[in-house]
Amino acid sequence: MIITDSSDVHPAWLPPEALRAIGTRRTVVCGEGLLVDTVFAEVDRAATWYGGTARRAGGDPGLPAVDLVLALSCALPSPRPGPPPAESDPDGSSAAIDAVRAELGAAGAGPLGAEGFAVARHGAVTVVLADTPAGLLYGLFDLVRLGESGFGPAHPARVRRPAMARRMLDHWDNVDVHPVMGQVERGYAGGSIFWQAGRPRRDEARVTAYARLLAACGINAVSVNNVNVHATEARLLTERLDDVAEIADLLRPYGIRVHLAVTFAAPVVLGGLPTADPLDPAVRAWWAETTERVYARIPDFGGYLVKADSEGQPGPFSYGRDHADGANVLAEALAPGGGVVHWRAFVYNHRQDWRDRSTDRARAAFDHFSPLDGRFQDNVIVQVKHGPLDFQTREPVSPVIAAMPGTRLAVEFQVTQEYTGQQRHVCYLAPWWSEILRFAPRADDGATVAELAAGGGGLVAVSNVGDDEFWTGHPLAQANLYAFGRLAWDPELRPQAVLDEWIDLTFDPASCPDPELLRRTLHEIMDDSWRTYERYTAPLGVGFMVRPGHHYGPDVDGYEYTPWGTYHFADRDGVGVDRTRATGTGFTGQYPAPWSQVYESLDRCPDELLLFFHHVPYHHVLRSGSTVIQHIYDTHFDGVREVEAMCRRWEWLARLVDPAVYARVTERLTEQLRCAREWRDQVNAYFHRKSGVPDAHGRPLH
Amino acid sequence: MIITDSSDVHPAWLPPEALRAIGTRRTVVCGEGLLVDTVFAEVDRAATWYGGTARRAGGDPGLPAVDLVLALSCALPSPRPGPPPAESDPDGSSAAIDAVRAELGAAGAGPLGAEGFAVARHGAVTVVLADTPAGLLYGLFDLVRLGESGFGPAHPARVRRPAMARRMLDHWDNVDVHPVMGQVERGYAGGSIFWQAGRPRRDEARVTAYARLLAACGINAVSVNNVNVHATEARLLTERLDDVAEIADLLRPYGIRVHLAVTFAAPVVLGGLPTADPLDPAVRAWWAETTERVYARIPDFGGYLVKADSEGQPGPFSYGRDHADGANVLAEALAPGGGVVHWRAFVYNHRQDWRDRSTDRARAAFDHFSPLDGRFQDNVIVQVKHGPLDFQTREPVSPVIAAMPGTRLAVEFQVTQEYTGQQRHVCYLAPWWSEILRFAPRADDGATVAELAAGGGGLVAVSNVGDDEFWTGHPLAQANLYAFGRLAWDPELRPQAVLDEWIDLTFDPASCPDPELLRRTLHEIMDDSWRTYERYTAPLGVGFMVRPGHHYGPDVDGYEYTPWGTYHFADRDGVGVDRTRATGTGFTGQYPAPWSQVYESLDRCPDELLLFFHHVPYHHVLRSGSTVIQHIYDTHFDGVREVEAMCRRWEWLARLVDPAVYARVTERLTEQLRCAREWRDQVNAYFHRKSGVPDAHGRPLH
Incomplete structure (x- = not known):
C-alpha cells in the first residue's frame, strides 16, 4: 500500500512507509509533555494509516495486549519485584516496562540522560524507555529506523545516548x-x-x-x-x-x-x-x-x-x-x-597580497x-x-x-x-x-x-x-x-x-520490486562518490581551482592571483604550497606531534594532502608509486569514468524509484558528467601545458 | 569672467567660454528652419553672456556693422556683381556674403551639400555659409572651435564637408x-x-x-x-x-x-x-x-x-x-x-569547445x-x-x-x-x-x-x-x-x-594661469595612453586575458577554457594563436594581398599583432630585436612606469583645472596605477611561471 502525504514536498526519509511497522501495532504512550505529545501524534497518525491503535497511558483499561510501549520513566511507579497482577495490567504494558527497567538496573546502565533512551523487546512487547520527552522522541525514531526488526525476537535493552549534546x-x-x-x-x-x-x-x-x-x-x-x-x-x-x-x-x-x-x-x-x-x-x-x-x-x-x-x-x-x-x-x-x-x-x-608567499x-x-x-x-x-x-x-x-x-x-x-x-x-x-x-x-x-x-x-x-x-x-x-x-x-x-x-x-524496500538491486546500486553510486569527486577536481589536497565567486566548475588559476589567500603556485616545474617549517610558511608547526612531523616530511605526508603541505616537482614520486603529474592525469581520467559508471548504474533504477526522483537525479547526473569532463580536461590541459609531460598512456590532454 | 551654466552637469567641450569669441560679436543669422533656430539660439545666448548682439536677418535694418554672418544660401537672393548699395545693406552683411559666394563660385567649390559649410573672413566680417540648416549648425560649431582665430585677418573661404554621411x-x-x-x-x-x-x-x-x-x-x-x-x-x-x-x-x-x-x-x-x-x-x-x-x-x-x-x-x-x-x-x-x-x-x-583548435x-x-x-x-x-x-x-x-x-x-x-x-x-x-x-x-x-x-x-x-x-x-x-x-x-x-x-x-586656456603647461601635460598624459594601456595588459595582440564577465582587470587564463572562443594557448614553450593557412585556422586567408601574405609570414607580421596570428616560442625574436618573453616583461614594467609618470604629471595640474575634475581624475589615476601594477605582476608572473625564463634585468616576477 502506498500512502501519500498531503504535502507536495518530498517525504525524504520519513515517508509513511517508514512508520509502517509502528503503525500496524497496538501502542501505548506513557508520559506527559510537549514532546511526548509529538511522540503520541506520530504513532497515532501511523496507526491511522496502517490499521494499528495508539493510546495514552491511563486511558481505557479494557484493551487487548499491547505490542509497543513508549514510556517516560518518570511517569511510572517504582518497579516492584515480580510481575504486576494481571488485573492491574490488562494490556501487559506494565509488566514489559518493569522487566526492562529491572534489566537496565541490573546492568547498571545508569540514567538514560537528557536525550538518551533504551529499546528492548520483552516477549511480544517492544519497549522504548527514556528519562525525558526528548529521549522518548529519539527512541521513537530509532524504532522507525528498526522497522519490522524492532518487533522480532526478544532481546536485551539497547541503550543509546548522543555523543554530542548539541x-x-x-x-x-x-x-x-x-x-x-x-x-x-x-x-x-x-x-x-x-x-x-x-x-x-x-x-x-x-x-x-x-x-x-x-x-x-x-x-x-x-x-x-x-x-x-x-x-x-x-x-x-x-x-x-x-x-x-x-x-x-x-x-x-x-x-x-x-x-x-x-x-x-x-x-x-x-x-x-x-x-x-x-x-x-x-x-x-x-x-x-x-x-x-x-x-x-x-x-x-x-x-x-x-x-x-x-x-x-x-x-x-x-x-x-x-x-x-x-x-x-x-x-x-x-x-x-x-x-x-x-x-x-x-x-x-581576505585582502592578502598574492605576491606575498609568507602569509x-x-x-x-x-x-x-x-x-x-x-x-x-x-x-x-x-x-x-x-x-x-x-x-x-x-x-x-x-x-x-x-x-x-x-x-x-x-x-x-x-x-x-x-x-x-x-x-x-x-x-x-x-x-x-x-x-x-x-x-x-x-x-x-x-x-x-x-x-x-x-x-x-x-x-x-x-x-x-x-x-x-x-x-x-x-x-x-x-x-x-x-x-x-x-x-x-x-x-x-x-x-x-x-x-x-x-x-x-x-525508498521503502518492502514495496520495491528489487530492493537488493536498489540498495546495491545506490551504494555503488554513492559510497565512493566523494572520492570520485576528489579525483576529477583539485588534486592531492591542493584545493580551490574553482570559478571565483560562485565556486562551481573548474578554473585552475581562478584564485591564483587574487587576495583570497588560496593559491597553488603551479609553475612549469611543480605545484603545491610549501607549508613546512623548514622552508615554507611554518603551518606544520601548528600541529602537535606526530602530525607536525608527518606533515613536515615529504616522505611521510599522506599523498592526498601532499600539495596542501609541499611544493613538489611534477616528477615527484608519490607513496602510491605514481608521479605527481601522472597521478593528476590518472585520477582525472578515472574520476570521469566513475561518473560515467554512475550514470549507467542509475539507469538500472528507472523502474525502482519514484519517477520524479528518477528524472531529477538523471538531469543532475547529466550535468555532473558534463562538469566532470570539463574538470578533467581543464585540469589535465593546464598541467600538461605547464609541465610539458605527456600522459604515460597517450590519452588526449588538449 | 567665469560663467556657470544652470545645469549641474559638466559642460564638457561646450562651457560658456567656448562661445566667448562668438558671444562678443554682432551677429546676424539668415535663414529659416528648426536648426537655424538652434543656431540663432546658440549665438543669442552667447551674446547675452558676453555682451554681443544677435539678430535674425530681415530685422531692424538700422544696426551697426556686423562682425559675424551665419547664412543659409537658399535664404539669399542670387548674388549680383559688385557690392550692394550701402543703403540696402546697412550692416554690411550682404556685401560680405556676396563676396564669399562669389569667391566660392570662382573657385568652383560646388554645392556645400547636406551638412557642409564654408567659413570665410571678409574684411572685418566672418561669414559662415551653408546650403542647409544642418550645415549652418556644423559651421557654427566649427567657428566655436576656431574661437578668436575665427575673427582674425581676412582669409579665403574654407569649405568643410563630412567624410561620412552617418x-x-x-x-x-x-x-x-x-x-x-x-x-x-x-x-x-x-x-x-x-x-x-x-x-x-x-x-x-x-x-x-x-x-x-x-x-x-x-x-x-x-x-x-x-x-x-x-x-x-x-x-x-x-x-x-x-x-x-x-x-x-x-x-x-x-x-x-x-x-x-x-x-x-x-x-x-x-x-x-x-x-x-x-x-x-x-x-x-x-x-x-x-x-x-x-x-x-x-x-x-x-x-x-x-x-x-x-x-x-x-x-x-x-x-x-x-x-x-x-x-x-x-x-x-x-x-x-x-x-x-x-x-x-x-x-x-559563443558555445565553442575550447578543446577544438580548428574553430x-x-x-x-x-x-x-x-x-x-x-x-x-x-x-x-x-x-x-x-x-x-x-x-x-x-x-x-x-x-x-x-x-x-x-x-x-x-x-x-x-x-x-x-x-x-x-x-x-x-x-x-x-x-x-x-x-x-x-x-x-x-x-x-x-x-x-x-x-x-x-x-x-x-x-x-x-x-x-x-x-x-x-x-x-x-x-x-x-x-x-x-x-x-x-x-x-x-x-x-x-x-x-x-x-x-x-x-x-x-579647459578655456584664456582663463588658465598656465595654458601651455596644461596643454603639454594633457598631451603627455593622453597622447600615448592607449599604447601605455596596451603595454601593461595583454601582449602582442593576443587579447583578452581579462576577468570573465565584467572584463576589468587581469585574468590570464580567465577565458582560456571557456566556450567564448578567445584563447591564447600559452604553454611552457610558447604562446599565441596560429591563424595561418599553413598550419593554423586559415584566418590569414580571409585577407586580400598583401595582408594575407604579411600576416601569414612570421617574419613580416607586425610585432604588435604577432600573437594574434602566430603561436611562437617564448624565445622567438621579434622584429624589434627582443624575444617574446623579454618583450612581455619589458612592456609590462614600462607600462606601469608610464602610469606612474601620468600620476606625477597630473599633480602639476592641481591648480589649473576645476577642483572637481582634478579630484575625480586623481581618484581614477590611483585606481589605474593599482590596476596596472596588478596587470604587470599577474602577466609577468604567469609567463614566468610558465616559461621559466628570468627577466634579463633581474626585476621581480613573482
Missing part, C-alpha cells in the same frame, strides 16, 4: 534577497524555507516537516539566518524577534532549539550606541537587556552565532579588543537564559584563537571549520581543534556542497566526515576529533535545505543531511551503515 | 535594469541618460545638453537602446514608441536622428505571429505596418539596429534563412520612410557575411566591428571590411572602454581609431578603412555616456567621445590635433 544546523538564509548571494548564501536548493523576499515565509507545514526530519536524524539546534548578517537580518534580534519566535514554535515540538546569527555591531546599528566595544559598560548593558527580551519571548532560545572580523563582518578588532573580549560579552548576556554563543574561528585576511591563510585561525585558550567564558563555543581553509574536498584537520583544551570547541561541517558539487553532483560526504571525526590530532591523549567536539561544543553544519521539491536540489543529497545528523549523534557509525539506514527509510 | 552612436542602454548588466550594458558612467528603472528618464536638460555636445563634434545619429533587446525594450517599437519620440524631439534641433535597436523576434513577441521567418508574408506585412506607424509618429526616424543570431539573440538562422533575408525584410519596411537597417556582423559561435571565432563574421555580398538591399548597412574579435586593445582590421564591395558597410568602434580601462584608466583611443581608419586593406585600390566606410554606411560607435556628473566617469574620457565624432567627420584629422581642439574647448 547537533546543530546553521542556515545561511537571508531574509532579504541578497543582490549577489540570493535568498540563501551558498544555497543550492532554491529559496529559503524560513524567509522569502524580506518577509517570513510562514510555510508551517514545510517547517514542521523539516523539524520532523531533523528530529528523526538527531538534530536539536538550528540557526535560522545567515552568518553574514545584513541590515534586515540584524533586526531579527529586536524588532523582528516575533519572526524568530514563530519558527521556534514550529521547531520546539521536535526538540529543536532556535539560534540566531547576530551582528557584532548590533549595539550600534540596532541600539544607536556610539560603539560596539565589548568592554564598554553601555554595550554590555545593551546586550544584556536585548538578550533578556529575547528570552522573555523565546524561553528556550539557544543562543547567538557570530561571524566577527571575517570577510568584512564587524568585530572586536575595530575596538582594539580580541575575540575573547568579543565573545564573552555576548556569553554573559546569554548565561541567565541558559544560552550559548557560537563564535566562529573563521578569521583571516598563509591556513595559519590564521590558529594564530588568532589559540593564544586565547582559557579566556572564553563557559558558555562560549568557538566554532571551528573542520579544515584550516574552507570546506574543500580535502583538507587536513584544523590544528585549532587540538590546540584549545581550555575552550569549548564545536567542529563545523558544510552539508551544502559549496565546493563539492553544489547538489548538482552526487557527493556523499559521510565518508569524509567520518575520516575527520575519527582523526586523532594529539598523540598525548589519542582523543579523536569526535571526542574533542563531544567534550566541547558538539557538531555544527551548514544546512543544505531549501524550498526545492526534494529539499536539497539533488534528491541523493538528502543523504548528506541525514548522515550529518546521525554522525553527530554517533560518530562511530560507519558511513555505509548510515547510507543503508537512509535507503531503507527513504 | 556618424552614429549606439547606446547600449537598457530600459529596465538588467540583473547582470545593469542600466547600461558595458556602461562605466553611471545610469542611462535616457532610461531609469523601466521608465523614460525625461531629463530634458540633460538630453538637450547631450545633443548639443554631439552636434558640436559632428554626430548625427543615435540609437537609444541596447542591441541586446530584452522584453521591455522590445516594446519601444510599438506600445512604448512615445518614449522614443520624446527623445527624438529633444535630439532633432541638433540635427540628430533617432534609431532603435529591435529584436528580430518582434513579429512573435510583439505581433503575436507564430513565426518571425523573414520570408513569411505575414511577417513582412507586420514589419511594414509597424514601421509605417513608427514613421507616422517620428517622421525623421533613422532606422533599426539589429543584433541577430549573436550571443543568444534571435535571428534568421532559426528559420533556415540567412542574414540577407533577415536584413532585407526590415530594410523593405524602412525604405518608404527613408530609414536604414544597421545589421551587425557580430555573429559567431576560430575571428573567422566567423567573414564566413557568415562575405558570401552574402551583393544580396543586401540598398538601405541595409552591415555594421562590422573594426576588428575580428571584440574591441580589444589591439586587433587587426576585420577582413570583412575589405570583402564586401557590393554592400554598404559601417565600421563599429567602441567609445565605452569595455576592454581598455572602463573609464577608470586614461586611454585616449583616437590614435588607435586613426590607425584603423588609415589602414588600407586592399592592394588593388588602396582604399582606406575610412574611405570604405565613407562610401558605405559610415562610422558607428558604442557610446560612453551616462548620468555621471562628468558624463563619462573619467573626465578625460570625454575626449574619446569628442574624438570619435571628429574622426567620423574627418578621418584625416591627427589625433593630437583633435586632442588640442578638445583641450582648448574644455
